[in-house]
Amino acid sequence: MSGRLSNAASPAVPREVPKDLLTVAALPHAFVKRLLTLATQLKRAQRNRRRQQLLVDTTLDLYFEKPSTRTRVSFEAGINQLGGQSLFLSSSDIQVSRGESIADTARVLSRYLDALVIRTYDQSTVEQWAREASIPIINGLTDLSHPCQALSDLLTIQERKGRLRGLKLAYVGDGNNVANSLIEACAKLGVSISLACPRGYEPDQRIVDLCRHDAEVTGSHIDIHDDPVVAVTGADALYTDVWISMGREREHARRIKTLAPYQLNERLLKHAKPDAMVLHCLPAHRGEEITAGVIDGPQSAVWEQAENRLHMQKAILVELVTRARQHRLTKRKRP
Ligand code: CP
Ligand code: NVA
Numbered sequence: 001m002s003g004r005l006s007n008a009a010s011p012a013v014p015r016e017v018p019k020d021l022l023t024v025a026a027l028p029h030a031f032v033k034r035l036l037t038l039a040t041q042l043k044r045a046q047r048n049r050r051r052q053q054l055l056v057d058t059t060l061d062l063y064f065e066k067p068s069t070r071t072r073v074s075f076e077a078g079i080n081q082l083g084g085q086s087l088f089l090s091s092s093d094i095q096v097s098r099g100e101s102i103a104d105t106a107r108v109l110s111r112y113l114d115a116l117v118i119r120t121y122d123q124s125t126v127e128q129w130a131r132e133a134s135i136p137i138i139n140g141l142t143d144l145s146h147p148c149q150a151l152s153d154l155l156t157i158q159e160r161k162g163r164l165r166g167l168k169l170a171y172v173g174d175g176n177n178v179a180n181s182l183i184e185a186c187a188k189l190g191v192s193i194s195l196a197c198p199r200g201y202e203p204d205q206r207i208v209d210l211c212r213h214d215a216e217v218t219g220s221h222i223d224i225h226d227d228p229v230v231a232v233t234g235a236d237a238l239y240t241d242v243w244i245s246m247g248r249e250r251e252h253a254r255r256i257k258t259l260a261p262y263q264l265n266e267r268l269l270k271h272a273k274p275d276a277m278v279l280h281c282l283p284a285h286r287g288e289e290i291t292a293g294v295i296d297g298p299q300s301a302v303w304e305q306a307e308n309r310l311h312m313q314k315a316i317l318v319e320l321v322t323r324a325r326q327h328r329l330t331k332r333k334r335p
Contacts, residue, residue, distance in 0.1 A: 058084030190218035196231035
């Protein structure tokens with residue numbers, strides 16, 4: 001393993017970094033920058049076939065109450081590439097489904113594992129896991145947020161554009177979990193974000209209010225419109241996500257109708273900068289939130305975006321697990 005890689009996981013991790021990754025907003029700015037740097041190094045190391053075994057003897061568990069392709073596979077592949085191993089549990093696999101408390105389960109799992117990725121419904125559920133577990137808890141998506149996605153997306157934008165500060169990202173469609181985390185990540189890193197959502201489908205107002213402070217510090221803006229053309233005008237990157245998120249299936253007909261004017265299509269793309277990149281967290285529904293011509297077109301960065309989940313999440317694992325180990329060692333050494 002190269003010295004540069006191990007330096008990135010050195011003891012200089014800022015003290016105020018939380019044990020868990022539950023939201024982007026809760027992470028110090030310096031830590032987010034550090035994740036971007038380490039993810040870039042890990043990606044380069046993998047491309048150059050350099051060893052990346054920074055987490056030997058590490059066991060990661062994924063406990064998912066909703067389906068997943070990217071999050072599950074990229075975390076499992078990532079921990080394996082780092083020299084550790086993973087196991088996957090769905091909601092029907094563990095006794096929580098039969099009434100065992102999260103508190104008892106988290107205490108037990110903390111004695112077997114080094115970190116746990118949770119995909120669930122309520123944000124309060126991942127927060128409870130984080131309070132009860134002594135190991136790092138990573139939010140693998142809730143109804144409110146998707147921090148690993150947003151961090152990876154900022155990596156993709158940085159790669160394509162060579163910088164983050166001063167750029168404009170436009171998000172059109174449902175102001176959902178992905179939109180909320182993008183607002184947090186953009187405000188933290190100095191990217192202005194302009195959202196166009198129909199009335200009733202705006203992002204979470206508490207998150208917008210909370211992020212105004214970060215945006216002020218980084219000199220960026222958060223704007224919410226109902227006109228997609230206004231939002232995308234002059235944008236460096238365009239983003240959309242599904243109209244029917246997991247758990248919203250019963251609202252299908254209403255959502256398709258209300259969100260139809262917010263489709264990311266060739267007409268809308270013309271209002272962005274000519275070199276604007278197109279992002280979608282996937283899975284995509286061509287003909288609904290995005291047209292085939294746009295997602296499969298020359299401005300699309302979605303496959304690189306999907307790949308970057310792997311590199312960013314490896315960086316997250318290295319940082320959080322290394323820090324948790326150091327913390328345990330320090331505690332043990334105390335008289
Ligand atoms: N983008 C994303 O999180 O995809 P999955 O639902 O497949 O994990
Ligand atoms: N907003 C989507 C994201 C899927 C990765 C959902 O929650 O289903």
